[in-house]
Amino acid sequence: MSAVSGASAGGAPLLAVAGLTKVYPTGKKALGGVDVVIDRPQLVAVIGSSGAGKSTFIRCINRLVEPTAGSVRLNGEDIVALDRKGLRAARRRIGMIFQEYNLVERLSVMQNVLSGRLGYTGLFASLRYRFPPEDIQAAFALLDRVGLDGYHNQRADALSGGQRQRVGIARALMQRPDLLLLDEPTASLDPKTSRQIMRLVRELVAERQTPAIINIHDVALARAHADRIIGMKDGLIVFDAEASALTDAALTRIYGEEDWSAPHDEDDEAPTPATTMAPVGALS
Amino acid sequence: MTTAVASYPSRWRAPSIFGSPSRRLAFWALVCAYLVWSLSTLNVDTARILAGLPRAWTILARMVPPDFGRWELLLTGMVESVQIAIAATIIGAVLSIPIGIAAAANLSPRPLYLLARAFIVTGRTFHEVIIAIFFVKLFGFGPVAGLLTLAFSSAIFLGKMLAEDIENMKPGPVEAIRATGASFGQTFFYAVVPQVLVKTLGVLIYRLDSNLRHSTVIGIVGAGGIGQTLSASFSRYDFDFASAILLTIAAMVAFGEWFSDWARRRLR
Amino acid sequence: MTAHQLPQGRTPKRSYPDHWERYSLRERIVQWVWLGGIAIAAAWSVSALDIEWAFFADAHEQAADLISRMWPPRWTYLPRIVQPLIETLHIATLGTMIAIVFALPVAFLAARNTTYNQATWLIGRAMLVLSRSINTVIWGLLFVAIFGPGPVAGICAVAARSVGFIAKLVAEAIEEVDAGQIEAVESTGASTLQVYGVAILPQILPVLIGTSIYRWDINVRESSVLGFVGAGGIGLLLYASINQFAWSQAIVILIAILGIVIISEALSAYVRSRIV
Numbered sequence: 001m002s003a004v005s006g007a008s009a010g011g012a013p014l015l016a017v018a019g020l021t022k023v024y025p026t027g028k029k030a031l032g033g034v035d036v037v038i039d040r041p042q043l044v045a046v047i048g049s050s051g052a053g054k055s056t057f058i059r060c061i062n063r064l065v066e067p068t069a070g071s072v073r074l075n076g077e078d079i080v081a082l083d084r085k086g087l088r089a090a091r092r093r094i095g096m097i098f099q100e101y102n103l104v105e106r107l108s109v110m111q112n113v114l115s116g117r118l119g120y121t122g123l124f125a126s127l128r129y130r131f132p133p134e135d136i137q138a139a140f141a142l143l144d145r146v147g148l149d150g151y152h153n154q155r156a157d158a159l160s161g162g163q164r165q166r167v168g169i170a171r172a173l174m175q176r177p178d179l180l181l182l183d184e185p186t187a188s189l190d191p192k193t194s195r196q197i198m199r200l201v202r203e204l205v206a207e208r209q210t211p212a213i214i215n216i217h218d219v220a221l222a223r224a225h226a227d228r229i230i231g232m233k234d235g236l237i238v239f240d241a242e243a244s245a246l247t248d249a250a251l252t253r254i255y256g257e258e259d260w261s262a263p264h265d266e267d268d269e270a271p272t273p274a275t276t277m278a279p280v281g282a283l284s
Numbered sequence: 285m286t287t288a289v290a291s292y293p294s295r296w297r298a299p300s301i302f303g304s305p306s307r308r309l310a311f312w313a314l315v316c317a318y319l320v321w322s323l324s325t326l327n328v329d330t331a332r333i334l335a336g337l338p339r340a341w342t343i344l345a346r347m348v349p350p351d352f353g354r355w356e357l358l359l360t361g362m363v364e365s366v367q368i369a370i371a372a373t374i375i376g377a378v379l380s381i382p383i384g385i386a387a388a389a390n391l392s393p394r395p396l397y398l399l400a401r402a403f404i405v406t407g408r409t410f411h412e413v414i415i416a417i418f419f420v421k422l423f424g425f426g427p428v429a430g431l432l433t434l435a436f437s438s439a440i441f442l443g444k445m446l447a448e449d450i451e452n453m454k455p456g457p458v459e460a461i462r463a464t465g466a467s468f469g470q471t472f473f474y475a476v477v478p479q480v481l482v483k484t485l486g487v488l489i490y491r492l493d494s495n496l497r498h499s500t501v502i503g504i505v506g507a508g509g510i511g512q513t514l515s516a517s518f519s520r521y522d523f524d525f526a527s528a529i530l531l532t533i534a535a536m537v538a539f540g541e542w543f544s545d546w547a548r549r550r551l552r
Numbered sequence: 553m554t555a556h557q558l559p560q561g562r563t564p565k566r567s568y569p570d571h572w573e574r575y576s577l578r579e580r581i582v583q584w585v586w587l588g589g590i591a592i593a594a595a596w597s598v599s600a601l602d603i604e605w606a607f608f609a610d611a612h613e614q615a616a617d618l619i620s621r622m623w624p625p626r627w628t629y630l631p632r633i634v635q636p637l638i639e640t641l642h643i644a645t646l647g648t649m650i651a652i653v654f655a656l657p658v659a660f661l662a663a664r665n666t667t668y669n670q671a672t673w674l675i676g677r678a679m680l681v682l683s684r685s686i687n688t689v690i691w692g693l694l695f696v697a698i699f700g701p702g703p704v705a706g707i708c709a710v711a712a713r714s715v716g717f718i719a720k721l722v723a724e725a726i727e728e729v730d731a732g733q734i735e736a737v738e739s740t741g742a743s744t745l746q747v748y749g750v751a752i753l754p755q756i757l758p759v760l761i762g763t764s765i766y767r768w769d770i771n772v773r774e775s776s777v778l779g780f781v782g783a784g785g786i787g788l789l790l791y792a793s794i795n796q797f798a799w800s801q802a803i804v805i806l807i808a809i810l811g812i813v814i815i816s817e818a819l820s821a822y823v824r825s826r827i828v
Binding site: 102118123168 | 456457459460461462463464465466467469470473474475478479481482
């Protein structure tokens with residue numbers, strides 16, 4: 001076991017996932033028993049090929065997908081066991097950022113950002129947009145921090161992709177969450193904007209001392225910005241260590257045989273060699 | 285060096301939309317056969333028709349100039365039609381909310397969904413006049429029957445539109461708002477309503493305009509409004525008054541349509 | 553718990569406003585004016601109608617009573633209505649066919665790029681408005697007065713209403729036609745009618761056919777009630793059955809109407825999907 005995960009210094013770890021399993025009614029096993037412990041603020045990137053279970057894993061943490069078995073303990077409290085009311089209270093402690101930004105497009109940037117406080121505001125107050133002054137101030141501050149100062153009255157669909165994702169990040173941070181979940185946040189963005197967003201996320205993780213789990217398919221981005229990398233394959237974790245420990249052998253375990261050192265060439269006509277998959281199993 | 289001179293065809297037919305000349309022939313043959321069949325089986329009293337043509341001319345002549353002398357009657361009838369249209373749209377809108385939610389496949393449990401959809405299909409099939417006759421039978425002559433008729437058909441139409449809007453909603457923002465820990469009510473108002481509201485308002489305005497048109501017709505079977513006045517004038521051969529009514533109806537409907545276009549454009 | 557504050561070492565750059573309004577004052581006033589107007593319109597329309605609330609008290613009983621009288625349907629009545637049903641379909645079909653013939657020239661008149669001058673355009677537009685503002689049933693009243701009761705009045709009524717419907721949509725299609733194609737044909741020295749036929753007609757044909765079929769299916773529904781004013785079709789029998797309180801007969805007719813409307817809608821949707 002690497003020093004990154006493992007027993008915490010004392011008290012409950014921030015996030016403890018144990019035996020998380022998801023089997024769909026069709027019989028498809030998306031997650032086959034996943035164990036993860038996060039005990040310090042860090043940026044964790046989850047990589048793996050399509051269908052490996054990355055997205056299911058992330059969505060099971062805040063139960064946007066209902067796990068079939070296992071537990072997810074956030075600060076000691078098992079989210080899987082909570083009833084609807086408890087789940088809502090738990091969800092407001094987890095901020096989520098989506099690949100398609102998922103802003104309410106007809107609403108303004110400010111309304112979208114403030115919607116991060118919905119879990120903390122009563123129904124009637126939120127309908128009239130009567131949020132406490134601290135929240136309004138925080139919203140302005142966050143917009144400034146993500147680089148969208150002055151955009152608060154613009155309609156969300158008037159923004160570019162990168163700008164929309166920043167709004168999504170501000171919305172998630174408005175919750176003052178204990179944990180950030182990001183589901184392919186850069187998949188719909190161009191390479192430069194992707195880097196900017198990843199840099200922003202890394203800075204925010206350090207500033208706010210909030211751990212973040214990012215589901216990402218771009219290995220280079222993961223390597224460049226993450227503290228820790230988890231590799232998934234066929235619903236199981238096959239790699240869980242510091243980002244610097246991600247070797248070619250490890251990548252082969254996660255994705256299958258490939259010439260990882262060759263320059264990434266879009267026009268490469270060479271067929272991928274058919275191989276027997278490396279055995280799933282031992283963590284590094 | 286000479287090249288052989290190719291011989292080119294000297295006849296060419298344009299490709300028809302039917303794909304082949306034989307299909308086109310078949311189509312027109314079918315059309316002719318239909319015309320022959322229908323005209324022969326229809327109860328057409330050709331003598332009466334031919335006698336009708338000079339009558340048509342007489343009637344048209346009597347319709348011009350339109351007689352607005354009895355304009356109070358005209359006004360009362362029109363006002364009643366407008367009132368029916370407005371009230372029916374509002375009541376229909378309220379009733380359409382449960383119908384629309386029940387008929388949305390992504391919100392409603394399957395048996396309820398099927399029931400709501402079946403209800404909508406049946407309700408839509410019948411012309412407002414048929415529904416009006418039933419309500420007149422049940423509630424007597426007068427605008428109440430008209431109001432109920434249009435409210436019923438509006439509720440069905442608006443409910444169907446609402447269901448489609450809800451089904452076409454983007455699930456992403458709904459998921460995102462839920463993920464912040466919002467309650468069902470908050471999710472509904474923050475994620476569902478903004479997506480659906482503008483389109484719904486546009487549909488409401490469109491339906492108001494439709495109801496205005498329909499309210500003029502259902503009077504013919506006694507359900508109130510200007511239609512009753514019109515029907516009476518025809519049966520009394522008051523053609524000049526009838527043409528006055530027709531012109532007023534045309535003007536009002538045209539205004540309603542203009543208003544509807546304007547308001548919906550403002551909503552963008 | 554993470555505290556919501558800037559981490560140590562970073563002084564706040566500026567102070568942020570703690571107040572935010574979704575709508576400016578002006579926008580809110582406008583909204584209140586609209587809401588007020590709607591409320592007044594609603595109150596006015598409902599108040600003026602003399603609603604006997606007592607009626608509604610036993611409405612559900614009345615409805616239940618009605619349904620019990622309708623069931624079971626008197627299926628023996630079915631053969632009696634076959635001929636009127638067919639007549640209804642004929643009225644719809646023939647009316648639509650006539651409408652297509654007239655709609656084409658009217659559409660060219662009402663389209664800005666094919667009309668002769670401003671006056672002809674206005675005439676075309678006026679014809680559209682006139683045709684579309686008057687409901688099929690009202691046209692039926694008019695034609696029954698002219699031609700007497702019978703399917704001819706119905707066919708004319710259907711045609712009169714449909715011309716405006718079809719022509720409006722075709723005119724819009726004509727206006728959106730690719731100008732380049734028209735220019736190319738014009739530059740060969742073709743006459744106006746030739747230009748219309750070769751450059752415009754092929755482009756608008758799908759719209760014309762699609763709209764006509766759509767209107768046909770609406771017309772089936774409308775033709776079912778034309779009989780109320782004497783313009784032929786099943787409507788007369790339905791009206792008679794309801795007036796005589798022959799409910800089990802009426803339901804047979806209603807089911808038959810339901811049948812032909814659903815079939816015509818399905819047919820129309822199918823054909824239109826094959827065209828586009």
